[in-house]
Amino acid sequence: MPNPPKTLPELMAVVTEQYATLSKRLSQVAQYLLDNPDEIAFGTVAVISKDAGVHPSTLVRFANTFGYSGFSEMQGLFQQELLQDTPSYQERIRLSAQEMQEAGVASEPHLLNQFVSANTQALEHLAQSVPLADMERAIDILVNAKATYIAGVRRAYVVSTYFSYALQHIDRRAYLIDGVGGMYKEQASTMMAEDALIAISFYPYADETQNVVASAIDKKVPLILITDSALSPLASSAEVCFVVKEAEVHTFRSLSSSLCLAQSLSIGLAYRLEKQKKN
Amino acid sequence: MPNPPKTLPELMAVVTEQYATLSKRLSQVAQYLLDNPDEIAFGTVAVISKDAGVHPSTLVRFANTFGYSGFSEMQGLFQQELLQDTPSYQERIRLSAQEMQEAGVASEPHLLNQFVSANTQALEHLAQSVPLADMERAIDILVNAKATYIAGVRRAYVVSTYFSYALQHIDRRAYLIDGVGGMYKEQASTMMAEDALIAISFYPYADETQNVVASAIDKKVPLILITDSALSPLASSAEVCFVVKEAEVHTFRSLSSSLCLAQSLSIGLAYRLEKQKKN
DNA sequence: GAATTAATAGAATAAACGTTCTAAATATTT
């Protein structure tokens, strides 16, 4: 390879193109290169190679493979990129809005940017509004539960599937009450007092979820609720109630905050379980 | 000076303030420092000192004067700053985690806060890294699709359910290939060339999703892919490929960015459909 | 203007650097 790429985007393209033909270690470097360009810009051969899990000389070989005299020469591209490209966040938004206009699209700022900023705000609000004590109580319940049932439909179903995934991932018995085959009642009927129910319910508070919750209350199954208002019909029944304000962009409600909370609960639980194991 | 500034702006302020009191060579360095921060970030002592017209050791003395153990420590601030604008979100998370530790927040910082900050950073990264053109192309495909199929399992299933919900919400035919009853093949078999497939696949790239995609490619169904690396096995097959870097807290990967992207695509689609209706 | 202090440049040093070369290991071909 006599003509090495002169810019980082070019290099990235060539690496991606050739990726399939690279040997084991070289493709490992390629992977790291594409995923962590910033690390390459500042790191030393020793540090980067360790981080990427390869021998230092492999980095040099990699650079040679793509036509550079050595690693340092290739590294220059990464530094160059970082230098020329330092537009501020706002400037980027301005640029993309401009792109849009040129592309003949409405002058709307990049939708993605609207979302990012809306979600960011919602997340920060979440961190401030959720009491640590509630988190702990919820985790207490989940730790003691023999099995965890999860209920939530439509928009809330997304959060339910995350709980289901996360809990199973840490070896907890998790049952998603998804009503497959219209069997809400049957799925909920196996709940017992030593279990726990996580219910997620947003306006207009679907009947399906309300029924499942009613059944749980009947059997004295502790309820952890994630909802959008303290006045939600289920709120009074809950052992712990998390009120989450989701971001809204053009009437579309987000789910970032609910999912962020779901993640935090899951990991909090994972922590506690590990701690218990050690004792 | 026992407490050296911890950020570049702070350092700049201190240097400016003390500038008048500095000796001849040190003020020469100060001048250079204020004028060429980028050079400092990447340069070596030898190069910088030559460029600034001072002796190498003068740079070390300068750093010492402002409380740093050596030039290298001070140089770190300049590198940090450069990364802030194009944040490798990983780097940022690493830094903020480090800050937290140094701040002596001994007893586990509130998990929720860790999540919020990790997710926030990931979201910002998303806004910067996703090209507007890709969004538009993806929306084009979705607008023209007679029906939209959605494939994704395990962690990616969460995103799938969101797409399914959102698309149905705007009256699009959306079919979630969820393999209920082990019927991946059957569910995928009805795809046609005038439809579209949204596939979400993260490492380790489940076979189920790969098979669905293969079947789609066979039938020339356009593919929109959301994945975690440009080197994902499905990337080359995709009409549009979104590479999303998710936040990671204690080995748990988030989904905020993927969902944010999913939302943006959904609403972008809703917009376009409304606009078409009016014409 | 001599004495004292501060600032500087230069030489010295040890550690870290990127790179090269070679032997071992792995994969491929025969």
Place this chain on the structure above:
DNA sequence: AAATATTTAGAACGTTTATTCTATTAATTC
């Protein structure tokens, strides 16, 4: 299954690195 080619890790290399220490120079004080 043997032979060959490719890929790899390891050791050694000479440089370059940032830094420290010490004369030397410049500035300040008396």
